[in-house]
Amino acid sequence: MVRTAIVLIVVLALAVPLAFACSDDDEPSADEPTATAPPLETPSPQATDSTEGGRDPIYWRTLDNFRSVREGEPYKVVLRVTNGYSEDVLPIEAASEVGSATLTVEAMRVDAPGEGKGTFYTVNLEFPRQGRYEVTFTAGDDAVSTEINVLAGAGPTG
Numbered sequence: 001m002v003r004t005a006i007v008l009i010v011v012l013a014l015a016v017p018l019a020f021a022c023s024d025d026d027e028p029s030a031d032e033p034t035a036t037a038p039p040l041e042t043p044s045p046q047a048t049d050s051t052e053g054g055r056d057p058i059y060w061r062t063l064d065n066f067r068s069v070r071e072g073e074p075y076k077v078v079l080r081v082t083n084g085y086s087e088d089v090l091p092i093e094a095a096s097e098v099g100s101a102t103l104t105v106e107a108m109r110v111d112a113p114g115e116g117k118g119t120f121y122t123v124n125l126e127f128p129r130q131g132r133y134e135v136t137f138t139a140g141d142d143a144v145s146t147e148i149n150v151l152a153g154a155g156p157t158g
Contacts, residue, residue: 057083058137058144059118066146072153074124079107082118085139090121094133094148103127107137 051065061078069075079090089106096102107121127133127150136145 052080053146054079054137054144057081057085057118057142058139060137060146066148068151069125069127069148070151070153071127071130074126077107077123077125079121079123079137080116080118081121081139083139083142085142086119090123091138092123092125092135093138094125094127094135096129097132097134103133 050061050063052059052061053065054060059080059082061080062076066075081090086109088109090109092105092107094103094105105123105125107123110120110122112120125135125148127148130150130152133148133150134145135148136143
């Protein structure tokens with residue numbers, strides 16, 4: 001009988017705190033840390049509309065998979081590299097179909113805690129004129145290319 005009472009006390013002592021920890025109350029207590037890692041900056045406020053493309057080991061996240069790139073206007077791209085490459089910059093080359101013009105830029109490494117596997121880079125791609133470009137992202141010995149159709153710029157406003 002005493003043994004059963006002790007077991008019951010131990011079970012209750014463990015169950016009561018567990019019940020409070022599993023409650024539906026979404027509010028954190030004063031003792032619980034509430035800080036979370038800031039989200040990775042996305043191309044626009046409509047972060048839920050962003051898309052990821054590319055292939056292993058280089059992926060990119062854009063708002064619309066390069067559909068709204070316009071000449072003379074910056075277009076934000078976030079890159080995720082999964083092959084262990086973690087240099088400060090990620091080289092990018094864009095070759096135009098018209099002529100031999102090549103645009104060379106570098107994406108800068110950013111800290112992105114909580115965003116998943118890989119090293120993250122951001123860049124604002126800005127093309128000097130409309131047309132089709134073959135864009136190559138290079139991370140060490142690996143490279144991934146995509147074709148981007150750059151639209152005419154919006155022109156002067158006013």
